[in-house]
Structure formats: structure tokens, C-alpha cells
Amino acid sequence: MSSNEKLGVIDSGTMITFSSTCLMNVFVNFVKKNKLTLLVSNDVASESVWKPLNNKRFALNAARIKHLFNSGVVKVIPANDSDPLEDKILSIANSCFYSNGQPITIIQRGEAEALALAKINNANILFIDERTTRSLFENPFRLKQVLEKRRQENIVLKMEKVNLLKSMFPDLKIFRSVDIIALAYEQDLFDGEFDKGKLELEAALYSTKFAGCSVSEREIEEYLAGK
Amino acid sequence: MFQSLVYDLKEALKLFRKGDILQLRGLSNRLIREASVEDNLAKAELGVIAYALHKLETKNHITNNPKWHKIRKNIFINFEGAIYSINNNQNEQFFKKLKKIILDINKIDADLGNFAQGIYEKSKVKQASLAYSYGLSISKAAEITGADKKELQSYIGFTTMHDEENEQKSIKQRVSELKNVLVV
Numbered sequence: 001m002s003s004n005e006k007l008g009v010i011d012s013g014t015m016i017t018f019s020s021t022c023l024m025n026v027f028v029n030f031v032k033k034n035k036l037t038l039l040v041s042n043d044v045a046s047e048s049v050w051k052p053l054n055n056k057r058f059a060l061n062a063a064r065i066k067h068l069f070n071s072g073v074v075k076v077i078p079a080n081d082s083d084p085l086e087d088k089i090l091s092i093a094n095s096c097f098y099s100n101g102q103p104i105t106i107i108q109r110g111e112a113e114a115l116a117l118a119k120i121n122n123a124n125i126l127f128i129d130e131r132t133t134r135s136l137f138e139n140p141f142r143l144k145q146v147l148e149k150r151r152q153e154n155i156v157l158k159m160e161k162v163n164l165l166k167s168m169f170p171d172l173k174i175f176r177s178v179d180i181i182a183l184a185y186e187q188d189l190f191d192g193e194f195d196k197g198k199l200e201l202e203a204a205l206y207s208t209k210f211a212g213c214s215v216s217e218r219e220i221e222e223y224l225a226g227k
Numbered sequence: 228m229f230q231s232l233v234y235d236l237k238e239a240l241k242l243f244r245k246g247d248i249l250q251l252r253g254l255s256n257r258l259i260r261e262a263s264v265e266d267n268l269a270k271a272e273l274g275v276i277a278y279a280l281h282k283l284e285t286k287n288h289i290t291n292n293p294k295w296h297k298i299r300k301n302i303f304i305n306f307e308g309a310i311y312s313i314n315n316n317q318n319e320q321f322f323k324k325l326k327k328i329i330l331d332i333n334k335i336d337a338d339l340g341n342f343a344q345g346i347y348e349k350s351k352v353k354q355a356s357l358a359y360s361y362g363l364s365i366s367k368a369a370e371i372t373g374a375d376k377k378e379l380q381s382y383i384g385f386t387t388m389h390d391e392e393n394e395q396k397s398i399k400q401r402v403s404e405l406k407n408v409l410v411v
Contacts, residue, residue: 006409013365016377034409047376058377105266125408131389132364133250139395146392163308173408177267179401186402209389212380215398216390223398
């Protein structure tokens with residue numbers, strides 16, 4: 001990695017968002033323009049490429065992600081180096097919330113693997129589209145509210161565990177595909193794919209939402225109102 | 228180990244025998260809620276089965292077909308077999324019985340269904356989205372139900388789930404932060 005490159009980790013969900021919309025070229029332009037080195041673990045690669053390649057319904061999306069790997073836009077890192085750290089992350093994250101005296105297993109090995117990869121490689125950027133991992137770092141109280149509202153029961157939040165987890169990643173910043181698209185628009189990276197216009201921006205932002213990125217309509221409308 | 232599932236299996240069998248569609252769906256939702264708290268894969272599988280059975284029971288072109296009556300009987304037998312297996316600590320047999328029920332669901336769906344994607348696969352995604360709504364991550368919700376993560380992510384994108392929650396930061400704030408971390 002050259003000295004002016006930035007290192008980030010990308011979750012399978014974010015790659016799936018780009019591959020299932022027509023925004024893959026915008027994403028590639030974004031990575032190149034910003035000299036980003038993006039990492040994924042071997043297991044994430046397997047989950048987003050090798051397994052779905054055998055499923056006719058998802059093979060084209062998987063082939064698009066495979067191309068990201070083969071063209072070096074995203075680097076696949078063997079996962080076994082980070083196992084003990086993954087276990088530690090899983091153990092802490094899955095003991096942050098309790099229901100009826102039982103810890104709630106909220107995250108799975110895939111998310112822990114992405115975090116471990118960030119830690120091991122000193123990456124301070126994590127691209128992840130799903131809500132739970134992000135909320136754990138940014139707003140665990142919101143996640144507590146979600147859990148309580150949906151489950152209709154009291155949830156105990158162990159802040160000491162959340163703080164312990166956060167202390168492992170003091171500089172980590174988390175972003176979603178919708179944030180990448182918004183910045184890509186500002187950086188004129190829609191060229192060759194779409195015209196630069198509010199309609200195109202709106203369509204692109206909503207397409208990430210409908211592909212499963214955790215963003216609300218209100219957030220998108222607020223952002224568009226300022227454009 | 229699976230003793231606590233005996234009650235749920237009996238309940239699922241009773242409601243399925245009665246053709247009580249709404250209660251069967253209610254049972255499925257409860258099982259998924261509990262499975263998501265307990266990280267209980269067997270309970271989640273039973274939850275998905277209950278949902279798929281409820282779905283089959285809503286389709287007249289299936290319930291009016293004589294093939295369904297034969298399959299239903301098989302499913303009754305396999306539910307009873309699953310209960311017997313748990314009561315006799317035969318865990319492997321228990322899972323085999325659940326798999327036989329799933330095979331029956333897939334068989335009737337393949338024979339009489341109208342969609343390329345099967346009812347059981349759809350049920351996994353539907354109930355995984357419920358697990359996600361209970362606070363599990365997408366990967367965790369997919370794992371406990373056996374749903375495909377891509378399908379789940381896409382399904383969730385078309386729900387209002389993400390509209391119901393207040394974000395900590397606006398897109399504008401995140402874009403500003405992203406610019407800052409990308410500045411060399």
C-alpha cells in the first residue's frame with residue numbers, strides 16, 4: 001500500500017448492494033478516485049461470491065463481485081489469521097444485551113470477521129450496510145430501544161461491554177453504501193454511468209435503500225433537500 | 228436438550244391438524260422471537276416450518292388437491308415422530324423428522340406451486356426478516372433461519388423497517404466524516 005492510500009474493510013452486504021443495483025461502476029470509480037484499499041475476509045468472499053455463483057438467481061451479482069476481487073478493487077484476505085480476535089469480538093458483542101437474564105446473540109461470525117480484519121490491519125474505515133453492528137458502536141441505546149420495542153420486553157444494556165468493544169476500535173468510522181453514493185455524486189463520479197442531476201442522485205440513493213442498505217426515506221429526503 | 232420443544236411441536240401439530248392458519252402463523256412468530264433470543268436453531272427451524280405450513284394452507288389450489296391430503300398425513304406422522312424422538316432423547320432422529328417435513332413441503336410446492344422460488348425458501352427469508360426486526364444482524368438472522376443473506380437483505384430493503392428507526396447521524400454528516408477520513 002502506498003503512503004497516500006486509505007485502508008478500509010467492506011462487508012459482504014455493502015458489496016451485495018452495489019452488485020444488485022447498477023451502481024458497481026460508481027463504486028469502482030469511488031474506490032479508485034479516493035485511493036482506497038478495501039479488504040474482505042476469505043469467508044466473506046465465500047459468502048458473497050463462491051456460494052452464490054452456484055445459484056442461478058444470484059450468479060450474475062456474484063460474478064460482479066468476483067470481478068471486484070480479480071481486478072484488485074477489493075482484496076481478499078485469508079480469514080484464519082484473525083480467529084482468536086474474532087472470538088473475542090463475538091464474545092463481547094454478544095454479551096452487550098440481555099433479555100430475561102440471557103445474553104442476546106446479535107452478531108454473527110461474518111460481522112466479527114470484518115471487525116477483526118479492521119483491527120489487525122489498522123483500518124479505520126468500515127463499510128457495512130446493516131444496522132445492528134453499526135448501532136452497537138454508534139448508538140447502543142437506539143439498538144436497546146429497537147430490541148425493547150420489537151420484543152416487548154425489558155432489555156438490559158451492559159455499557160461496560162459496549163465500551164470495551166469500542167475501546168478496541170478507537171478510530172473506527174462506519175459508513176454505508178448510501179454514504180458512498182452521496183459522496184460519489186459530489187465527486188462527479190457518476191460520469192459514464194448517469195447524467196449528473198438530482199433525479200439521478202435520488203434514484204441512486206433509493207436504489208441502495210431498496211437493495212437493503214439501512215437508511216430511512218426521511219434521511220434521503222433530508223439530504224436531497226439540501227442539494 | 229430439545230425437551231422444551233415438545234410443547235411447541237405439539238402445538239404446531241394441533242394447529243396444523245385444525246387448519247388454524249392464523250394461530251399457526253402466530254406460533255411461528257413466537258418461535259422466531261424466542262429463537263432469536265435463545266440463539267436456538269432448532270426452534271427457528273420449527274418456526275420456519277410452521278410459517279411454511281400456514282402459507283400452504285392459505286392456497287386453495289394446494290389444499291383442494293388430493294395430493295395435499297396425502298402429504299398432510301405424512302407431515303402429521305413426522306411431527307409425531309419428532310415428538311417421540313425428543314421424548315426418547317433421539318436428537319438425530321428428531322432432526323431427520325423435521326427434514327422429512329421440509330421435504331414434504333418442498334415436494335408439494337414443486338408439484339403444485341406457481342413460483343420458481345419455493346414456499347420454504349420464502350418462509351426462511353420472511354421469518355429471518357422478523358429475526359432482524361428483533362435486533363439481530365442480517366447475517367445472524369440469516370444464520371438462525373437458514374435464509375440466504377442476499378435475499379434477506381433485498382427483502383428487508385422493501386420493508387419499512389429502516390424507516391421506523393432514527394439514525395444517529397444524517398447522510399450529510401456521514402458524507403462529511405467520510406471526506407475527512409479520505410483526505411490524505
